[in-house]
Amino acid sequence: MTMSSIKIECILPGNCRLGESPVWEEASNSLLFVDIPAKKVCRWDSLSQQVQQVTVDAPVSSVALRQSGGYVATIGTKFCALNWEDQSAIVLATVDKDKKNNRFNDGKVDPAGRYFAGTMAEETAPAVLERHQGSLYSLFPDHHVEKYFDQVDISNGLDWSLDHKIFYYIDSLSYCVDAFDYDLPTGKIWKRLQTVKLPVDKTTSCCFGGKDYSEMYVTCARDGIDPEGLLRQPEVGGIFKITGLGIKGIPPYPYAG
Numbered sequence: 001m002t003m004s005s006i007k008i009e010c011i012l013p014g015n016c017r018l019g020e021s022p023v024w025e026e027a028s029n030s031l032l033f034v035d036i037p038a039k040k041v042c043r044w045d046s047l048s049q050q051v052q053q054v055t056v057d058a059p060v061s062s063v064a065l066r067q068s069g070g071y072v073a074t075i076g077t078k079f080c081a082l083n084w085e086d087q088s089a090i091v092l093a094t095v096d097k098d099k100k101n102n103r104f105n106d107g108k109v110d111p112a113g114r115y116f117a118g119t120m121a122e123e124t125a126p127a128v129l130e131r132h133q134g135s136l137y138s139l140f141p142d143h144h145v146e147k148y149f150d151q152v153d154i155s156n157g158l159d160w161s162l163d164h165k166i167f168y169y170i171d172s173l174s175y176c177v178d179a180f181d182y183d184l185p186t187g188k189i190w191k192r193l194q195t196v197k198l199p200v201d202k203t204t205s206c207c208f209g210g211k212d213y214s215e216m217y218v219t220c221a222r223d224g225i226d227p228e229g230l231l232r233q234p235e236v237g238g239i240f241k242i243t244g245l246g247i248k249g250i251p252p253y254p255y256a257g
Contacts, residue, residue: 019219024209062107074104113256118155208249
């Protein structure tokens with residue numbers, strides 16, 4: 001496959017301050033994502049090209065599908081259920097009550113329907129924060145929370161191997177990927193096959209979507225970019241779709257609770 005067949009388009013010039021957590025929802029042919037500091041959960045309908053958004057009361061760092069309908073999201077230091085129709089967020093659990101400066105960062109549902117997410121200290125500038133204030137948690141289907149470890153900076157890039165035996169975890173400021181033995185059966189194992197250069201500096205996350213999961217959707221951030229950088233990359237803060245990669249992903253797991 002040649003690189004020339006890859007196509008990158010900005011599907012949504014949304015000016016996300018800090019876009020994150022793209023998730024494809026097959027049932028509605030939509031891409032969900034969040035803008036953390038704008039406190040928004042967004043849903044882009046790939047058929048109508050329209051965007052709907054729900055504004056919540058704290059930074060919202062991740063969103064996931066929910067088996068029983070609607071979504072779950074990490075808002076501030078709370079795991080919440082999100083009802084799209086009436087735009088309400090119901091708290092399922094709260095963590096880090098003793099750390100007023102903390103918020104959740106990346107979150108993802110494991111193959112058994114548990115919602116994993118890690119906390120971090122609020123940044124004073126991009127990637128500048130009080131160190132080792134975060135922990136990794138999981139919200140179980142019965143809504144109880146388990147804490148796996150603490151002393152982390154920024155939890156990021158959570159995923160599971162396809163045989164479900166390995167959990168991959170990134171603490172951004174440690175610049176490495178940790179692989180944990182995982183007791184359960186699903187996920188992805190990646191090796192670098194090709195590099196795709198996007199027309200923006202600060203890409204934040206990605207997911208596969210589209211009718212056969214052959215499209216890749218990428219979020220990015222415009223916060224912390226100087227005026228010259230904003231001029232140089234007019235599509236910064238947008239949502240990008242990459243096609244022609246020649247590979248496919250798998251559907252996201254829904255939260256089981």
